[in-house]
Structures are given as C-alpha cells and as structure tokens.
Amino acid sequence: MPPHQNLPKVLLHVPHEFASHLHHHFSHKFHFLNLSSLPLHQFFFACTHENDHHHDLSSITALICYGGHPVTADALPLLPSLRFIFTASAGTDHIDLSECRRRGVTVAGAGNLLSEDVADLAVGLLIDVVRKISVLDSYGRRRIQPPQSDFSLGSKLGGKKVGIVGLGKIGLEVAHRLEAFGCTILYYSRNIKPFVSYPFHSSVVDLATNSDVLVLCCELNDQTRNIVNREVMFALGKGGVIVNVGRGSLIDEKELLQCLMKGEIGGAGLDVFENEPHVPREFFALDNVVLSPHAGANTSESYMGIFQLAELNLEAFFSNEPLITPVIL
C-alpha cells in the first residue's frame, strides 16, 4: 500500500495550478485526489461510471473548491461522507450553504485574507476609470489619436462622494484607502454599522442619488442579485462611475451595458461578470470601461496565504479542532 493511503483523503476541485501547489507543499500530510476542471456534478457523474479506486468518492470527507465552479444541492449527494469544504475564495455564493447545513457539512473560506488585495484592485479600477489610464495606454500603443482633442482630461478623485455597497471587510478597506485621496464615504449595507461614522443609506437608489461613485463589494445572494438596476444607474447619473469587485450578478449587466453605451452613466471598472469567463463583447468596444478578469485576489501573496489557510483548516477539521476561518460551523 503506498504511504499516502494512510493520509486523510481530500478531493480537489480547483484549477490545475492550484492543485499542483497543494500537491507540492502538502502531499506529505494529505492524500489529494485531483479532479478535472469540469463542473462538479458533471465530473461526479463521470467518476461514478469509472472503475478507479483512487476515486472512491463515497469515503471522501473533505473537499477543496474555489469560486469558479458551483457546489450545488445536486452535487452534494454524490459525496455522501462529505463533512468539510474549504473554498479558496472570499465569496461563498457558489456553494449551496443551506444544503451544506442540512447535510452537516462545515465550510471554511478565505476569511479576510483577500480583502486587502480586492480593495486595492477596486481603488486601482476607480483611479483607472476616472483618470483614463488603460484607455490612454491603449490609444498610445496603437498610435491612434483619441476621438476628441481633450480626451485625456479625466476627473479628480478627491472630493468625490463614494457610495459603498456592502460595508464588510473589503468595503471598509476600500473606504480607508479612498479617505486618503480626499473622498467622502457613504454606504448601504444590510444593517447600520455602529462602529463607523460614514453616513448610512437605507436603499441603494438613495445611496446612488447621493454618490458620484458606487463601489460594489457585498456578497451575492437573493437579496443582492441585480441590486444595481436601471433605476440605480439613473440615480447615479451621467458622470457616475461604478466599480464592481463583488459578483457580476450584483448588476443588471444588460442595463449596465446600455447605460455605458448611451452615456447614462460615466464609466465602470469591472472585475466580475454575470457569466464568467464570458464577457459580453459589446464591452470590448467601450472607452469608458476597464475590464478585469476576476483578478481581485490574484496576487502571489494571497495565493501563498490561501495555501496556508487550506492546510490549517484541513488540519483543524481532521483533528476535530475549531476551523480557522469558518463560514458555517
């Protein structure tokens, strides 16, 4: 029997490179089972028809996944012994948490590890849009004159009223950074945050009416899906800018595209899209957007941190200790 057979089995449902790192660093502690990058339920169905003893899914108790593939109520019964999921992401909208609760599956995530990187990207996208960094770089490289002679004229970040949708850890990090640029912060959140002095607005329309910029960093759930709709964009107005580092479906993407194309809002910095990795091709022709490939947490430092968190949470789970960064217990 190979030595790894004595180690706790962990199913990997992550991109190839991520899996390689885990194998490289932690294969002395865990027996990783590599899965393909197919959506989980497809893979599971495929597996159950294989006669591969490495893929005896019925005994798997731990799974590592990430934001790219859903872990649905349909897929969970295919892992009847599953008791623990670690997701390498800040968001958990790809996991059916109610079904996990019902089945007694605990979940741990990235906690606040990625918040700073995501906030950095949000601020970077905002500066980029208002100061036209990417679009001017692009015109320069293509040796094309911009459409108007005053095209390079942007607008000043200082003094802007920035409405933050979702004042969790990421939202707070964004606020802290933008205060240093002289922005005024206001927010919408499920609940008033008693520990901050930023003005609270009880609806996103009201927030947009009073803001020059909206930064979306709340989680995606039934209450927040399409929370930025046509009405909100009209309330934000023609000079307004939207930055989305949350999830694509926080915005009505079709309406966003229309508003950007017609100049109903001023611009947008988008790290997330409704049907990733698909980006509607109409976005590619727009000068008033910056498009980012869901790269909010894509830094070497965050990746190393995620590997460590995966290890620590797995060790905690297999030792019956409290999880380090629990989402549900």
Place this chain on the structure above:
Amino acid sequence: MPPHQNLPKVLLHVPHEFASHLHHHFSHKFHFLNLSSLPLHQFFFACTHENDHHHDLSSITALICYGGHPVTADALPLLPSLRFIFTASAGTDHIDLSECRRRGVTVAGAGNLLSEDVADLAVGLLIDVVRKISVLDSYGRRRIQPPQSDFSLGSKLGGKKVGIVGLGKIGLEVAHRLEAFGCTILYYSRNIKPFVSYPFHSSVVDLATNSDVLVLCCELNDQTRNIVNREVMFALGKGGVIVNVGRGSLIDEKELLQCLMKGEIGGAGLDVFENEPHVPREFFALDNVVLSPHAGANTSESYMGIFQLAELNLEAFFSNEPLITPVIL
C-alpha cells in the same frame, strides 16, 4: 479703438483649447494675444517679420505658458518688456529661471494646485503595474490569451517599501495615499524633512537598495537629470517597479528600456518621457509598463483651478500686488 485695447496685454503661449478658455472667461479683463503652438523662439522670429500691430511684442509685459514649450534664454530678449510669466504647470524646468532673474522677470506657477491629481495618477499607475490592470484589459479586449497561464497573478501593494524621490508636496501626497494601502515609506530628497518620520536616504542608490518601488516626483534640474541610472535600477532589482510622474529625463530612458526588456527590473508606470510627445516605440511592445501621455494634472478640476490661478496672478502682477503662487519674485 476696440475696447480691449485699454486692457493689459497678455501673450499666450499655450495649446489652442487652453487659449480658448482664457479668451472665453477673461477677455473682459485682459487683451490676450494668441500665439501658435510653435516653439517660442521660432514663433518670435516669425512674428518679428510680420507687420501685425496685434503682435507688437516689444510692449508685452506678461506671458502665459505651459510645460510643453521651452522659454529659453534665447527667446526672452524677443520680449524686451516682459516682467511676468505665469506657467500652467507644477514644474518650471521649461523656463530659464536664471535668465528670468537676471532680466527682472517674475514667475508664477501652479503652486500646489496639481499635486493631488499628480499623486492620484502616481498611485493609479503603481496599482496598475503591480496588479496588471491595463495589460489584462488589453489582452481581454483583443481576445488573446496571455503568454503564461498564471499571467494575471500580480503582487500585493500592502507591505511594499516605497522609496519616494523628492518629498515635496506631490511626494507627500503619494506617501499619504500609499500608507493607507499598508506600504512603508522611505525617501530621498535634497534635504532631510524634519516634519516627517519616514526614513531619509542620502543617495538614490541607497534608497533603491532598500525599496520595492521607486516613485519619482522631484523636479528636473542639473542635479536630478538621469538621477535614476543603470546602477539605481540594478539596486532596485528584478521585482522592482518605477513610477515616474516627474519628468522623463529624471531617468536614463535607454537604460530603463533595456532593464524592462531584460527583466532587470519588474515594471514601470510612466507618465513622462525624455522627448515628449515622442515615446520610444520599443515601450509599446512591453507588457510590464503602463504608458500615460503626461496626464498627471489632466482633470477638469485642475484645469478650472489653473484658469483661476492665471487670472489671480495676472491681476496681482498688473496691480503690483504680491503674486499668489510665485516661483521667483
């Protein structure tokens, strides 16, 4: 005699749109003489051969210029009555200040009006380089796969040691913003700044050795020309990033290009170049640079502020009052 003939004459040596704004807003106060966008001495020679009474340069006492065209020791004798220059720029390296002093010409500039916008762009360029915003936007729009599968992986801004070259108003604004991202600030400057706690380094090589990032925001003069040379770039090292919002000639541009092409430094965000508007075309092929068309102060807010400063300084000059934002008195 047309009514403007009683108004103080002001020669404009600025881009067309800038001149239009001044005409539009202040032609009831000043009699503006529009000049072409030719370099000043060429234009002056052209003018002196014309028989145009509007261009009686010998009686001109005030000039408005900007950073784009030099006002050299050669050009100044062509305006024998000149006593005042307003430059719509933070830098004054395009004006021969010693010759102005010798001829009794006072000079006013943008003062600190543009510092925040320039600092915003510096931070925007830095985030863009370390998080690859523009290059990922560009690959996305061209529907081209980046060269490596982990290409989108950037590096974390927080924790970086940022060496600021020139801790004037712009440098201080950059420092203030980057502290909010969790960066550590150190600096090189002509003199120790007793009012800050950031560590001072007495040479740029020493600063680079101790930094992950260099941000150049000092003025260009004989002491600072090519202050970032090959030795400094090697001291900064392979992961290092340079942001230049000062002047192109602060860097040895040929060496910078070599270092970027060979990976001797990690990346650069460049708003200024040695021979603007010319940008060496080798830069256009590089994924590790962000190129900006000297747009540090290009915001509507700064432009409006500059128009007001021009007006206020002209009024002060023509009333023998102290200048509002003097460079030399």
